[in-house]
Amino acid sequence: MQKVKELVLLTIMMIVGIVANAQDKRDSITLLEETPPYLEECLDSLLNQWYINKAHNNLVLDTLPSDEVVSQIPDSVYIKRIADISSPMPYTYNSIVKSHIELYTIRRRELVKNMLGLSEYYFPMFEQELDARQMPMELKYLPIIESALNPRAYSRAGASGLWQFMYYTGKQYGLTINSYVDERRDPYKSTVAAIAFLDDLYAIYKDWFLVIAAYNCGPGNVNKAIRRSGGHRDFWKIYYHLPRETRGYVPAFIAATYTFMYAKEHNLHANPNSLPLATDTISIKQPLHFKQVADMLNVKVDYLRSLNPQYRKDLIPAGDDYALRLAIADASNFAAVEDSVYLHKRETYFVNGKTTVKPQYTAYSPDTPKNKATVYYTVKSGDAVGLIADWYDVRTSDLRYWNNIRRNMIRVGQKLRVYVPKNKTEYYSRINDMSYTDKQQLSSKTVPANSASTKKNEPVDGNYEYYTVRSGDNLWTIARRYSGISNKDLMELNGLTESSKLWIGQKLKIRPKS
Template sequence: MMNKYFLLNILFFIFSVNAMAQFQDSIPVDLAELDTFAIDSMETDSISNELLQIDDDLNSVFSDRMDSLLHSWEVQNRFNFDSSEVVFSSYPSNISDSVYMERLKDIEQVIDLSYNQVVKRYIQMYTEKKRDLVEVMLGLSAYYFPIFEETLDKYDMPLEIKYLAIIESALNPTARSRAGANGLWQFMYGTAKNMKLEITSFVDERRDPIKATDAAARYLERLYDIYGDWHLAIAAYNCGPGNVNRAIRRSGGKTNYWEIYYRLPRETRGYVPAFIAATYTFEHYKEHNMVPRYPDIPLSVDTVMISDYLHFDQVAANLAIDKEQLRALNPMYRRDVIPAKANKPYPLVLPNSVMLDFVEKDTTVLAYEREKYFPNNTLIDPTTSSGGYFTPVDIKGKEKVLYTVKSGDNVGFISSWFHVRASDLRYWNNINRDIIRVGQKLAVYVPEGQTAKYEKINAMSFAEKQASIGKTVKPAEPKKVEPLDPNYVYHTVRSGDTIWDIAKQYAGISSDDIMKLNNLSNDRGLYVGQKLKIKRKG
């Protein structure tokens, strides 16, 4: 028995040191103590657990993470929100607990899908408040879930683990947390290196769907071997085994997730409920009148191994594929370059439609403007002042233009309007994580003699700016201003309001009630300053 306990302690030490470094207070606990803990029946994880209180602030952790995807340049440009969508006039709300419980019971699963008021709040967040984003993630799942399922099957793990990526990254392979966690499975640097993922200046395998999923499966498998319980393993994935073991100890040795709920770090309390809610939502989205929105990236792809340096620009210049698609399909490459060598090949994912062309033209592609991208056949030429192709464009011979950020702008849009690289725009203005704010002045370097041309962009409307790069914007329908009915109570829409948010502010009013009164089909009909009927007076 001592050998067994010694091995468990060694495993715990290895993983707790590296797991989710943002929790600085993680301390090892002797896992041999777990043998003395009674495993509580999961039957207690039901709606009858009346002692469990709802923390209103918990939703914001995952809500913000999802919003970062919905408002990202990738989603705004790779999803078509205007073409022949099915728009439902309403969606069900105020669903009874018994319906939720019955639907969760019907899902074939290994991991216990407990139900209580905390889980219910997360279900409502996905199915009512964040419907647009869930529809985006449903479309992305058509690409990512087959990858996840194949890997989970390889390790004989529950396939519903795939839904963990929903709450980790909202299926955004380039997602990065404030603490530095990266990729679909949100690995911290130390944990990723421990799981043998490669992270260099050119490659970050935390962003590789296949490699990162394999690492996540192996890591979760080891956590499950420690706890023998998927709720605790999932919680430990988020906050580290040290925090979970401390919660177990402080609760007197209880190992039921819901009984140690308030002993866990704040974000982790919402982690398992959000996972259960994501599982429910993706299994029952049709019942909530949600329709997948598919990305403008090919779903039918293949992989070829590259054995020499290759820049995405070389591929885009010779094949019928643009660089943005290459980035979407190959998010692990940080600087648009594959640093491959004969003794260390790397994968290149391409749509099936262009794979044969690449195989036939691979020599031509690799030779295309090679000296420009790889001077002296190196990734970086130390003899040049620019330091290599990936540094910002040399501003010598260029003139500075100041652009004032407008509402709706993002780094991708601005760089396309000024015909500069997004990486250069970030560098010139010290932009981190593509965060810019309305009213901010951005420096943009344009060719000499063209400042007048580019300064005009400041005065253009969004539609005019898009038109300047050959894109059209569907004009918004004029808002009809209806006279207020003195017999009704009205709500004035503010920035960030959703129908679900507004309904919560008025007792006895549901989001369905508000939509029916105002002839709305969804939140997309809202605008700041709009007057919404809430209910009749008296």
């Protein structure tokens, strides 16, 4: 009898184990399904922005140096921290929220640091409008999941800007969209429109999570989910009746709020960017081209684009509704030479000096970098934008910019222009005819151990501390080993450039001996 009882108990335990294992698998599938597919795409889109790349050109993204360990945090800690968030929104914690928190705090750490830096520019703008309408300040985190704080973000569905307005919704809330201007990309005007839209949605649902869901998928889909759930007006109760993408949208919002509020606890700190914190706007009296402003104020066209992303063709039409945003000092300089700016090369950029832009300036045409030569590469089967950039020792974002590449889409046979140092034109011209294996050898940032002997170190200077390069090292990981040392310090001290390749056994100066 005892053996029979033991056998029954064992059978029950096996059944429970099978069910539990099946549940675990179902949960893991659910996590994959509920993660919005656009989320990582939005984060990646941030990499192509001038104001990010200019601030830290040699940053290695999505890698953790050996001294930065990210440990697993117990659920009880997450639960307590989320419960401590003071907000009119009913923040909750579950496995789906956790998966999004880990996306931000573990898998995409460097991009979150970029967004923390950008938030210093954008959040005051959001907070001012939210405060004026007495709405929850936590709504400022919505553009984190909408666009990763990238005003030029453009979704596959056609949504644009920080707040990802669709065309008709943008027009409905007073945003101008025409051949020259897309105010969905205007940080200030789109913020006013988005907060008005959210306010209108709250008048309908009286629940902020339903408002956020409706912002993502539209009131019609939320209304259907409410009806299909039997009339429930709680996000988690209508969860499985919502479109799949929207199911992950509110959890992603909760995770974004958590990540920004507890960034320091996860050792996440703001990366610098080149956006000025203090800006001013200037009303434009006549049609004006960005290159006129750039020439007269001695600034970069990319700088003007970053502060004025709403202008599609680098041209500002004349009118009371159009303005140019500049850093305070540049705005003052503009005011001092305003008439000269309008007259500068006017016939070059406009037909008879009037509104119509000359055709050669309406199309995309990047400036040729100074002291660079142009070489061409023909795309072959198996190529990718990142690989080609590595072979030519250029940034992926530059290669995209030079060739107007969107979402890394290239085709076999397409000719790509690449700008390389003039004294290395012959070297880079040969890459187009190399085999794939030979090209891959070019992209290695450290040479194999057996070829280290072909490199020779400079004589060691006894006045400096040195570091010997090991397999897998790069300038950023080496700099992180030493307090107060940056990758740019190492480049200057050792006469290196962004395209310099390190080799195993190489001795790098770190700093003068004290």
